[in-house]
Amino acid sequence: MFNIILFGPPGSGKGTQSERLISKYGLKHLSTGDILRSEIASQTPLGLEAKNFMDKGQLVPDEVVIGMISSALENNPDVNGFLFDGFPRTEAQSEALDELLKLKRTEIGVVLALMVSEEELVKRLLNRGLTSGRSDDNNVEVIRARIVEYHKKTSAVADYYRKFNKVVTIPGEGSVDEIFESLCIEIDKRK
Ligand code: AP5
Numbered sequence: 001m002f003n004i005i006l007f008g009p010p011g012s013g014k015g016t017q018s019e020r021l022i023s024k025y026g027l028k029h030l031s032t033g034d035i036l037r038s039e040i041a042s043q044t045p046l047g048l049e050a051k052n053f054m055d056k057g058q059l060v061p062d063e064v065v066i067g068m069i070s071s072a073l074e075n076n077p078d079v080n081g082f083l084f085d086g087f088p089r090t091e092a093q094s095e096a097l098d099e100l101l102k103l104k105r106t107e108i109g110v111v112l113a114l115m116v117s118e119e120e121l122v123k124r125l126l127n128r129g130l131t132s133g134r135s136d137d138n139n140v141e142v143i144r145a146r147i148v149e150y151h152k153k154t155s156a157v158a159d160y161y162r163k164f165n166k167v168v169t170i171p172g173e174g175s176v177d178e179i180f181e182s183l184c185i186e187i188d189k190r191k
Contacts, residue, residue, distance in 0.1 A: 001106045002027075002081040002191050005088070006183075007158060008114030010146040011121040011128075012172045013179060017114070018085045020180050025187065028076050031085040032065050035072070037134075055135050057145030059089055059153060066096045073100055081109075090153050094160045110190050111161040112183055114172030118147060 004027065006014045015031065022029045036054065039047030046068075050060045069087055076082075088094040101107050116124075122143055129137030136142050161167050168186045172179060 001079070001104075002109045002187075003084070003101065003106060004081070004187065005084045005108055005111040005157075005161070006114070007111050007167075008172060009116065009118075009121055009150040009154075010143070011125040012114040012116045013176070014085045014114065016176055017180055017183060018083055020176075021183065021187075022083055024184065025083075025191075026080045027083040028079040028081070029083050029085060030069065030072050030087065032060075032068060032087040032089075033085075035068050036060060036065075055142070057136055057142040057149060059149050062090055062092045062096070065089070066093060069097065070100055073104065081106075088157050091156045091160050094157050108161065108166055110186065111158065111167045112186060113158055113167055113169045114179070115169055116172040120173055121147060 002025070004021070006018055006021070008014055015033075018029050018031065021027065036047065036050045040051050040054075041047070046064060050064065053060045065087060069084075073082070084097070088097050098107070122140065125137050125143045125146075126140065128134070129139075136146065158167050170179065170182045170186065
């Protein structure tokens with residue numbers, strides 16, 4: 001089992017590259033953002049609680065997302081590996097993920113960190129907001145709040161995995177194909 005964290009700020013290309021990586025490597029894609037949006041669409045109590053945070057560009061509480069990932073791991077016992085996209089986003093989530101994977105006798109193989117300038121992130125997200133229907137994409141204040149949350153809470157995830165020598169930084173600007181190729185080179189070195 002080979003497990004990957006695709007890491008990076010909002011708009012850095014995690015979702016775009018995840019689609020390609022799961023298809024090439026046969027991994028199970030776990031995106032906490034996608035799971036939360038599907039809970040919102042189904043108007044579940046969890047979705048309604050999460051929406052309050054997401055609409056402001058704030059992180060959803062750790063216990064909510066850790067519970068979601070724990071269920072997703074349990075519900076997918078026979079996979080080649082997981083591709084985590086948008087999770088973990090805090091040090092507490094990183095520690096919880098490591099514990100959950102340990103119970104499955106596996107671990108994170110690599111953390112691939114996409115680096116993109118803030119100017120480019122804002123440009124990409126505002127552009128997507130024109131058509132995505134995502135309430136957190138069409139307001140520059142909310143986009144900036146998401147980036148602030150990233151610096152305040154999420155960049156600590158890379159520091160956490162650096163202690164275990166698992167982080168590789170990948171330039172996230174350029175064509176989608178070029179970035180995909182760089183990601184694959186790093187995965188192939190470690191698989
Ligand atoms: P989430 O859904 O995870 O969103 P995000 O991290 O803000 O990331 P995005 O999906 O916006 O961007 P991305 O990096 O996937 O880039 P993408 O490929 O889409 O989270 C949303 C919210 O949910 C959070 O704010 C939080 O409230 C909550 N949440 C989720 N997980 C949580 C957790 N673990 N803990 C607590 N709360 C959580 O690309 C973006 C755009 O750029 C697209 O239009 C794409 O076409 C374009 N693009 C991609 N690559 C390129 C390229 N190379 N060149 C030009 N454009 C590109």
